[in-house]
Amino acid sequence: MPELNYREAVNAALAHLLATDPTVMVYGEDVGEPGGVFGVTRGLRKTYGAARVFDTPISESAILGSAIGAALMGCRPIVEIMWADFSLVALDQIVNQAANARYVSQGRAPAPIVVRMQQGNAPGACAQHSQCLEAFFLHTPGIRVVMPSSPQDAYDALLTASHVDDPVIVIENRTLYAGEKATVRLRTDPLPMGWHHRHRSGGDLTVVSWGAITHRVVEAAQRLAGDGIETDVLEMVWLNRLDTDAIVESAARTGRLAVVHEANRTGGFGAEIVARVAEAGVHLSVPPIRIATPDVRMPAAPVLATTLVPSVEVIADRLYAAVKGT
Amino acid sequence: MPELNYREAVNAALAHLLATDPTVMVYGEDVGEPGGVFGVTRGLRKTYGAARVFDTPISESAILGSAIGAALMGCRPIVEIMWADFSLVALDQIVNQAANARYVSQGRAPAPIVVRMQQGNAPGACAQHSQCLEAFFLHTPGIRVVMPSSPQDAYDALLTASHVDDPVIVIENRTLYAGEKATVRLRTDPLPMGWHHRHRSGGDLTVVSWGAITHRVVEAAQRLAGDGIETDVLEMVWLNRLDTDAIVESAARTGRLAVVHEANRTGGFGAEIVARVAEAGVHLSVPPIRIATPDVRMPAAPVLATTLVPSVEVIADRLYAAVKGT
Amino acid sequence: MTQLSDLYAMWRIRAFEEKTRELWLAKHIIGSVHLCIGQEAGPVGTCTELAPHDALFATYRGHGWALARGVPAQAIFAEMLGRASGVNGGRGGSAYFTAPEYGFNGENSIVGAAAPIAVGAALASRIDGSGRIAVTVFGDGALNQGAVHEALNMAGAFRLPVVFICENNGYSELTPIADMVGDPQLWRRAAAYGIAGHRVDGNDPQTVRAAVAEAADRARGGTGATLLELMTQRLVGHYLGDAEQYRKPGELDEALRHEPLARLRAALATTGVAESELDEVKAQAYAEIAEAAQKALAAPHADAATALEHIYA
Amino acid sequence: MTQLSDLYAMWRIRAFEEKTRELWLAKHIIGSVHLCIGQEAGPVGTCTELAPHDALFATYRGHGWALARGVPAQAIFAEMLGRASGVNGGRGGSAYFTAPEYGFNGENSIVGAAAPIAVGAALASRIDGSGRIAVTVFGDGALNQGAVHEALNMAGAFRLPVVFICENNGYSELTPIADMVGDPQLWRRAAAYGIAGHRVDGNDPQTVRAAVAEAADRARGGTGATLLELMTQRLVGHYLGDAEQYRKPGELDEALRHEPLARLRAALATTGVAESELDEVKAQAYAEIAEAAQKALAAPHADAATALEHIYA
Ligand SMILES: Cc1ncc(C[n+]2csc(CCOP(=O)(O)OP(=O)(O)O)c2C)c(N)n1
Ligand SMILES: Cc1ncc(C[n+]2csc(CCOP(=O)(O)OP(=O)(O)O)c2C)c(N)n1
Ligand SMILES: [Mg+2]
Numbered sequence A, B: 001m002p003e004l005n006y007r008e009a010v011n012a013a014l015a016h017l018l019a020t021d022p023t024v025m026v027y028g029e030d031v032g033e034p035g036g037v038f039g040v041t042r043g044l045r046k047t048y049g050a051a052r053v054f055d056t057p058i059s060e061s062a063i064l065g066s067a068i069g070a071a072l073m074g075c076r077p078i079v080e081i082m083w084a085d086f087s088l089v090a091l092d093q094i095v096n097q098a099a100n101a102r103y104v105s106q107g108r109a110p111a112p113i114v115v116r117m118q119q120g121n122a123p124g125a126c127a128q129h130s131q132c133l134e135a136f137f138l139h140t141p142g143i144r145v146v147m148p149s150s151p152q153d154a155y156d157a158l159l160t161a162s163h164v165d166d167p168v169i170v171i172e173n174r175t176l177y178a179g180e181k182a183t184v185r186l187r188t189d190p191l192p193m194g195w196h197h198r199h200r201s202g203g204d205l206t207v208v209s210w211g212a213i214t215h216r217v218v219e220a221a222q223r224l225a226g227d228g229i230e231t232d233v234l235e236m237v238w239l240n241r242l243d244t245d246a247i248v249e250s251a252a253r254t255g256r257l258a259v260v261h262e263a264n265r266t267g268g269f270g271a272e273i274v275a276r277v278a279e280a281g282v283h284l285s286v287p288p289i290r291i292a293t294p295d296v297r298m299p300a301a302p303v304l305a306t307t308l309v310p311s312v313e314v315i316a317d318r319l320y321a322a323v324k325g326t
Numbered sequence C, D: 001m002t003q004l005s006d007l008y009a010m011w012r013i014r015a016f017e018e019k020t021r022e023l024w025l026a027k028h029i030i031g032s033v034h035l036c037i038g039q040e041a042g043p044v045g046t047c048t049e050l051a052p053h054d055a056l057f058a059t060y061r062g063h064g065w066a067l068a069r070g071v072p073a074q075a076i077f078a079e080m081l082g083r084a085s086g087v088n089g090g091r092g093g094s095a096y097f098t099a100p101e102y103g104f105n106g107e108n109s110i111v112g113a114a115a116p117i118a119v120g121a122a123l124a125s126r127i128d129g130s131g132r133i134a135v136t137v138f139g140d141g142a143l144n145q146g147a148v149h150e151a152l153n154m155a156g157a158f159r160l161p162v163v164f165i166c167e168n169n170g171y172s173e174l175t176p177i178a179d180m181v182g183d184p185q186l187w188r189r190a191a192a193y194g195i196a197g198h199r200v201d202g203n204d205p206q207t208v209r210a211a212v213a214e215a216a217d218r219a220r221g222g223t224g225a226t227l228l229e230l231m232t233q234r235l236v237g238h239y240l241g242d243a244e245q246y247r248k249p250g251e252l253d254e255a256l257r258h259e260p261l262a263r264l265r266a267a268l269a270t271t272g273v274a275e276s277e278l279d280e281v282k283a284q285a286y287a288e289i290a291e292a293a294q295k296a297l298a299a300p301h302a303d304a305a306t307a308l309e310h311i312y313a
């Protein structure tokens, strides 16, 4: 099993899909010849040819719309939107087009596209290159959403997404691409979608998170363990399909709930998690909390941005307070 | 005080704004000469001239973007997006542009646009003309959102929106335009934003809703009153700014919470309401409920659609069950 | 004889649209309906040039295109009537149904959104060996939509087998297209994309056919896309219920003098086809359509219990 | 003498960009930075033709435009350095700052998004009596974005006072524009919108100036918009850190022979300006910029406690 970083894992998944499924195409801006602005698609065009791996004009509606059209004809396109923020120039194609295809045709003309995008803040990024938009896609019935944060999940998410017969948004994170290498099992049979990870088991507090910020959550949870606080840390790799039962089970057991996401607080998917737990009738001993970026636009200066996106310290402090009541 | 239906109330507000503020422009597709596909802007072009009231190409990005540009120059444009669904071809201009203008310029270059749109299902409407998208705008810091459901609120919402120095999305509903006339006070001093209505006062159950479905909620609440169940019915006309305190106060008092919206359930703004009440530490005697359109695309056939959008009966039954536990 | 079959095909569409209006007025059909009365020559001239495996993407004004492509009238009526036997079981309705088994890859109720989708169908044919070409139909106003521009550009840059058909009926809903563009000769936009462009009489099925045949050849031959501007007029409102206050005096009378059915009928009469035969063609079309509507009306409504099916695989 | 002041203005931009790179390499500036080295003639030739009340909208590659419009170098450095004294107090950074008090109405980090915004600034001038014209700058690749198309069309249809400036530097990020369009003569797209269009040498400030002057006259005269394609080349990567593997062999050497500073210097030398004077102009520009950077570096960082201000009015 090879040692791969996140970027290499995505690349390996794409290579595998191109190699095994002749209907797979991989395209987007700078995706072909240059191999992607983050190097994720490097080498694929050379191996799999310009008809299947190619660059496009700066035309997100054409990228997404054409993916839908190709999927309607039986292909399995995997397209890239360079930043989740840019999907907003073409959201129609995801929400009004891809999401409806299966339902309206009663299953006869589905649009099983895979849209890779990456999102979130990175040092110095401006407000137009920093948003976490998963909540938009999660409020769109008909669309699946997965947010891998490790090389293994990056590989598995893509493999599964390409085999799922629904449109899937795979949300990556550019701060992870060049991260540490890990042993990645290059499975060839896709996992069933919907998995999550329990990073720690504990009885004091349920902590639910997803995406890159999970790394901070895990670190914060480690610190809490040093204080004798045992958290149950769930990373929901798939947000749709979501394993609500796992969350409810944990929250019912610990009696305390925190949700952590990088997206802005109001209307973020954390609200949905809290609502589902409340609706399930789980009795919490203290009110649930959401740890998120406040309702703000993202400033470019790192000195400002770092006070907004929850840090390990902020997460640890708030989790601590949730348990110790301070 | 005149008797106006919803459409006439919107028209009256637009006329007042055009008459009193020379920087107001009113434009959009079919808005000028034809007076709008719903007749909302009828007569305005004739009175206020083609430079201020005009039709546009079918170019939502140009409509929204140009509104921002005009606002940056000191104008107060009021533009129409014919259906909320169509905003998805141009969401960038709202989320990446208008929402950022004030923050990034530290208040020196705000974009106080008003975007009127209407949304929701109506009999026979297809999946691309039926969505309720308020949750998208409510997850966009920097944007205000108001959803009037009565002629008076339609008038007041627009008046206030045009005076607010932030971008405001005014979400109307086409099923209301030709509704019953009501006495409308044509105030000239805008109300401060953020208001809500308490349609009924009661101690058994807090019911929070917004938009056109509020009419069904009020009717359902009346039925419940017949069964001796007294509900506290809050219509949140403004969803941003939201009067969270009013909701929390009511829920704390009744110990029961239901949120009703027409938007799809998962990731709808109902989740935010439930989450805020839970976070506030309100002790509910029964789990909160959300009554919403399930996670589905909207079928055109009324016989199908009516089983999906919560009806008065469904709302009444679920509210009843929330109180009586059946 | 092509011209007689064109006449029949166009009467069928006309009859279908008239029956649709009748059903709408009688409140059997609920919701927005966009008729193509006056625009029948476009679909009839085009669809004979398409192979079964070609892809066709239309708009909300798509009944005529679906019929010309072979979708059974009864299934479309049933769709608009919300019947289980509707081509989409009532999910799509008048303005958003699809019938891929007939090579009719769907209406679309978002202006211009199908153009990039059609480009994707053409992209697919680069790798699937199908030889498919893709045709996308939209109105004059749709050319002002960003997505259409992106589609035209991508098709031009990649020399994809796409035929872009713009039905220029003079209006975008209630607004004259001439007021919404800098150059009302819309076909000239093709040059910007490096693709072929032509404006043709869109009320004559033979003229349309010849133009489409040439464009389809170009597409199949691998030399690229075409933008065809079909000049036509709708003789009815944008949608049912449209008060049409935007019409100039005499405009409709003038339009009636160029409308495709009267024209073709007159042309055929000149070539010696008997009036009785021409009447018979019309009568047959109306009879076929009446029967289809009748059967659709008699079918059971969609089952509400199925409303949540097919959201996900 | 215009040409000497052009030389100075261009050296100022060059010096600014080089200093920016230095600060980025030293990790004083964090995040994406897009330099306009090689493209200095566009902003310098353009901005002299704009009145203070005109509106100018640029892109992430906007330092040169801001400088030419009069935004102080120090305030831009401070912005990129995240200082409280930055032109937006560090909110915008290198790629998304605005300085409306200088008639610089902002960079934009969404490709093409500023074009419709500029159209709105022109719309406003129809009712506010300001006589303002709006200028929007974007790259070659941006012309393939739907929003730019919609902006061009609206400006054409309404004959609005807009000058669309396309800086064609041959690449959209890492991809050659020639591969992404059907016709690489981008200026020809103007015809589709019924507006004037020209391609000019974008590396000569005087040529740019003349073209902009004509376009501005047209705009001020009420006869409509113009699309100007400025042919230029960036001598550096798309962003700092770009490995530029997409360059063809010899491409940069060739580009260096046409780059605006060397050209103007050589031209001035031919007309008899002393080498020493030319050196002095350059030295002055570098000195001014070095001092601005120095001051910016010395200023205090933005105050984290203010990060939540100005979200709403
Ligand atoms: C993106 C979008 N904007 C607006 C509309 C509303 N709308 C529906 S049809 C139409 C006019 C289209 O005109 P044209 O393209 O000329 O087609 P026609 O209806 O004349 O066939 C408009 C504006 C829409 N459906 N989608
Ligand atoms: C809508 C959108 N899509 C993609 C991007 C990513 N992106 C940033 S710059 C760029 C290339 C722009 O090329 P061009 O317009 O030629 O301008 P240049 O950078 O060459 O000045 C791209 C694709 C973006 N910022 N916005
Ligand atoms: Mg039309």
Ligand SMILES: [Mg+2]
Residues within 6 Å of the ligand: D139, D140, D141, D167, D168, D169, D170, D171, D172, D173
């Ligand atoms: Mg470029």
